[in-house]
Amino acid sequence: MQFFVWGAWNVTLGLAMQTVGIGNLIGNAFSMGPIASIAGSFLLGMAAARYVSPKMLMVILHLVGGAILFAMPGLVTPENGATFVWVLLGYMILYMPTVGLANTIALKSFGERTDNFPFVRAFGTLGWIAAGLIVGWAGLSASPEIFRVAAVVSVALGLYSLTLPDVPSDAPRDEGIVAQVFCVEAFGLMRQRSFLIFILCATLISIPLAMYYAYASPYVGAAGIENVGGTLAIGQMSELAFMFSMPWLYRRFGVKPLLLVGMVAWALRYALFAIGDGGGNLWAIYLGVALHGVCYDFFFVAGAIYTGTIATPKGVNAQAQGMLTLFTYGVGMLLGSQIGALLYAQLPATPTIADWHAMWWYPAIAAAAIALLFQLTFRDDRRMETAA
Template sequence: MSIKFRLTLMSFLQFFVWGAWLITVANYWFGTKQWSGAEFGAIFSTLGISSIIMPAITGIIADKYVNAEKLYGVLHILGGIALMYIPQVDNPSTFYYVIFAAMLCYMPTISLSNSIAYNILKTNNFDVVKVFPPIRVWGTIGFIVAMWITNLSGNKASYNMFYLAAIAAIALGFYSFSLPKCPPQKLISKDASIIEKLGLDAFKLFGTYKMALFFIFSMFLGGALQLTNMYGDVYLSEFSKVPEYADSFVVKYSTIIMSISQVSETLFILAIPFFLKRFGIKQVMLISMLAWVLRFGLFAYGNPVDGLWMIIVSCIVYGMAFDFFNISGSLFIETTTDSKIRSSAQGLFMMMSNGFGAFFGGIISGIVIDNYFTNNGVRDWHSIWLAFAGYALVIAIAFAVLFKHKHNPNDVANVSH
């Protein structure tokens, strides 16, 4: 098998694991288990906590001590075992701790998979900016395939979604051991400082105004990243409570409708090299933030009949909103950091966006929705989505004013080798 195919398979399985349950877990939580909303926000905060604790640590380990592909494999196997146990859980507290264990293993593998792909592609003299996005597209396809299997098999509110994810995770764990070796990039010298030995030298990036601001806005935008993953499917499913929409395609196949978002991702990933070279990181991230405003705003006014076009356009816009932030941010780190701390820096980016951002986004959104937008168990989705849109707009305006970056197309080209 070619190097590109092997990395493509890794990317496919990486996000298949997530897609099998991430979008549909709200239906399992609110529908099958009938647990409360505030607790659900806490469940999604485990993604954030895990991204705060683990990616930086695993990045340090991969930079300095252990082959990245071996660490990646062990984490997936352990995470798969945790997911396998979830169907046995019968109360919210235990569910929280088990999903937390699974996320402690899964979340760092996202940045690790990027580091592994970059390392192997560079070792084999590929142009990373051109070759990586098409490989990463297959991760999104894996996410979509998992969503469709979950929905079409009648398991969008069933514990079987966790078994599906677990099997894929364990299979990926064993597969990763066959990947080309990705040894630590930085050997520890006897004269190294305590900070270098602990792998904390990536945190010096906060000493640069531009990088510090980049990480801070990554955190704020990270607060929006998981909101439609948390609530999108259950939002569409709850149109069943309105008689005129109860039997609509949107209600029956809400997960498939949501998968349009991931289909859109595959297209926008391929556009990233052009946009990054043409407009630069500031413009691309600003486009992402404005796309989040549209994503939430269109959801606020959409419905399964005459407003269906708004729901579909919102899903299409999601591809731009998500990719232009996540993938472009990862490539930005790759172009602006020293190779000796690159895995650590990728972990730091993950920690700020999917860590602190997702943590606060999950906790605060759960509390706010429960206390301000829910009446007798009925959620006011129109106001919820408008509130999220307002949040994204404030971030976009602040970023446009505060983040200073002079675009140089050659910076992006430098990531290739």
């Protein structure tokens, strides 16, 4: 339910906005999530979690968020487009902290059996897939009504959260709340050259990542594919397939090969989009979407595991994961949304598939350059120490 709420509207929002005539605001709309990742973490994720139990925060945030979602379709119009973007920011500030809260409740409920977490997280991906399939099946991919679908499940999740385990709030650490919020100890990890290069490349690769989330749906629609939501759900099915193998692959090959494969996959995906069309090259679109499992799991899941191995000896795992989210889903995707908006502004009001081809070469070349930079500069110091 947690990821169904997000996936119901996020996947095809770009297509819905283009359909109603506010495609010029797609970049701004998809900038709200990154901004909310930063603001929501500061205002709610760290501060409020010290005074309110995770369960009750889930109840409050999803019920209030559901009420906002019900009002969203009336704002997705040319007259109210700017208002819609600001209301979306308000909603995302409420929603983004619930992702971490859901993880916290699950992990604290497991106790020492945190190795079971990937199986629970897999149901989040299943929820995202279900949202895409339902939206596509109902013919709502290009409709603002996607927000009402999300609203119903958000309210249901808020009520269901009353039955969740009543895990305690985080115990205050020795340092002050300002030091915790700004991840002071986690930033100190970047004194390690390898981790600094990883954070830099993770931020950079998140720039082309943002363009996929914002513009994949109108691109797929321009190719003549009607079930846009169901088509993009193929990417999450691929993600699910690779998720369970990631711990084994990480132990077998180490972090650098996995991260590099993930970066190269991003370049390949955008190159496929740059040649895909609704005719003989339709296969390139489906293959590009299906690469999502490699793109996401090999970089972001492997990156989270790597961050944990660096941060755990220092006892700042939670801060380090928050810092990684700040740089990737915050800084990187914010830059990507704005750069994507500038590129999209160069396209006609109703882009053809040929117009889209020119746009996708930019993130393809950028991802390839970042992969080359990573290959030349990154060295897995911890794996080398272990081998020695």
